[in-house]
Amino acid sequence: MAKLSVSDLDVRGQRVFVRVDFNVPLDEKDGHMVITDETRIRETVATIKLLISKGAKVILASHLGRPDGQVVPSMSLAPVGVRLAELLGQPVRFVNQCVGPAVKAAVDAMKPGDVTLLENVRFHAGEEANDPAFAQDLASVADTYINDAFGTAHRAHASTEGVARVVAQRGGRCATGLLIARELQFLGDELEKPARPFVVILGGAKVSDKIQVIDRLIEKADVILIGGAMAYTFKLAQGAKVGLSLVEKDKTDIALQALAKAKARGIQFVLPSDNIVATPVDSGKKDKKGRPKMDLTQPRVNTGDNIPDTEEGVDIGPATIVNYAKILASAKTVLWNGPMGIFEDPRFAEGTFAVARAVAEATAKGAKSIIGGGDSVKAINKAKLGDQVTFMSTGGGASLEFLEGQVLPGVAALQDK
Numbered sequence: 001m002a003k004l005s006v007s008d009l010d011v012r013g014q015r016v017f018v019r020v021d022f023n024v025p026l027d028e029k030d031g032h033m034v035i036t037d038e039t040r041i042r043e044t045v046a047t048i049k050l051l052i053s054k055g056a057k058v059i060l061a062s063h064l065g066r067p068d069g070q071v072v073p074s075m076s077l078a079p080v081g082v083r084l085a086e087l088l089g090q091p092v093r094f095v096n097q098c099v100g101p102a103v104k105a106a107v108d109a110m111k112p113g114d115v116t117l118l119e120n121v122r123f124h125a126g127e128e129a130n131d132p133a134f135a136q137d138l139a140s141v142a143d144t145y146i147n148d149a150f151g152t153a154h155r156a157h158a159s160t161e162g163v164a165r166v167v168a169q170r171g172g173r174c175a176t177g178l179l180i181a182r183e184l185q186f187l188g189d190e191l192e193k194p195a196r197p198f199v200v201i202l203g204g205a206k207v208s209d210k211i212q213v214i215d216r217l218i219e220k221a222d223v224i225l226i227g228g229a230m231a232y233t234f235k236l237a238q239g240a241k242v243g244l245s246l247v248e249k250d251k252t253d254i255a256l257q258a259l260a261k262a263k264a265r266g267i268q269f270v271l272p273s274d275n276i277v278a279t280p281v282d283s284g285k286k287d288k289k290g291r292p293k294m295d296l297t298q299p300r301v302n303t304g305d306n307i308p309d310t311e312e313g314v315d316i317g318p319a320t321i322v323n324y325a326k327i328l329a330s331a332k333t334v335l336w337n338g339p340m341g342i343f344e345d346p347r348f349a350e351g352t353f354a355v356a357r358a359v360a361e362a363t364a365k366g367a368k369s370i371i372g373g374g375d376s377v378k379a380i381n382k383a384k385l386g387d388q389v390t391f392m393s394t395g396g397g398a399s400l401e402f403l404e405g406q407v408l409p410g411v412a413a414l415q416d417k
Helices: 039-043 045-053 078-088 101-108 132-139 158-169 178-192 207-217 230-237 249-264 318-329 350-364 375-382 397-403
Strands: 015-019 026-029 032-035 057-061 093-095 115-118 144-147 174-176 198-202 223-226 268-270 274-286 292-303 312-316 333-337 368-371
Touching: 015 045, 015 158, 032 078, 039 045, 039 078, 045 057, 045 078, 045 178, 078 093, 078 115, 093 101, 101 115, 132 158, 144 158, 158 174, 174 178, 178 333, 178 368, 178 397, 198 207, 198 318, 207 230, 207 249, 207 333, 207 397, 223 230, 223 318, 230 249, 230 312, 249 268, 268 318, 274 318, 292 312, 312 318, 312 350, 318 350, 333 350, 333 375, 333 397, 350 368, 350 375, 368 375
Parallel strands: 015 057, 015 144, 057 115, 093 115, 144 174, 198 223, 198 333, 223 268, 333 368
Antiparallel strands: 026 032, 274 292, 274 312
């Protein structure tokens, strides 16, 4: 997918509107909002620095949280501007509006190489509604549009799709940032004709969330390894007992169809041969939705396909880990999306971390490894192996939709090379 890139543009003296993803987690500390994970800020620094070096007037726009069209002070991007200035080594002017006279005045005062950060675009209802008038207002300070926010590229919002359309209609250029360019390269080009064997690892809770990805990847992969709670839906579909495991009883027909398609195409579709199980016990507490919170007690290895009626599957077992690692050892391309168990609990993290180690080892031997966003990225970072894989997607939902073959509005709005 050859899209025009920021690297291709001469933007000296131009007002460049850059949609970034600064949707970072914030916690209140001593009356101030503090960034607890600055990964998303760091990931777009390369694009911003490139634009600075090219002499652009860099105008940054992002959302943060879900303020639902209201001004929510705790979701202000002001703390991001402070940290971004430190990372860039130069001042970043923060404007507490994203449209209107204050924005125009700030942009009019900019010199080539200056950086301005606008306030949270989702403080306006017109952002998520992709309101044409709001998009026009945002685009009024833009000569060129750059999208470097892959995590929101699957949303047709004003700042991700509407502004690009306005700028293009005026004859301006609309291009990818360096981050989105890499996303398209690895999730698109690299997986279109992967080096083989191509091993796909899919985990997470629900078959229904991944069935379109499974269906598409069955056409490309040599081996698909299944973990996480979705494995229990496949097991149930095959007639096994799954005890109290998280399962989608109404999706067994979909699971059987996937298994049949894989068999017909000669694809190895591998399910866990054993697992870690635990006994859920009512803690006497309630969750946020008022449901009983369960404590997972007495974890143990469960061999075979059947899980006792009183127990819940929480991770892949040691025999499965050995088998999956053996398969991954010969891989030339690896795509991983979804954890193998409840990795947030150290007792049930070994399956996920073992797979992370196996992926890193395959990478060290020359395989290309692509981590498909969301919990997989969290897990591999938690295992301290993030620097030992080829690429980690920032996309989450956007990664899944792209892997499914869906058109992402924020990418489609950009110009082809």
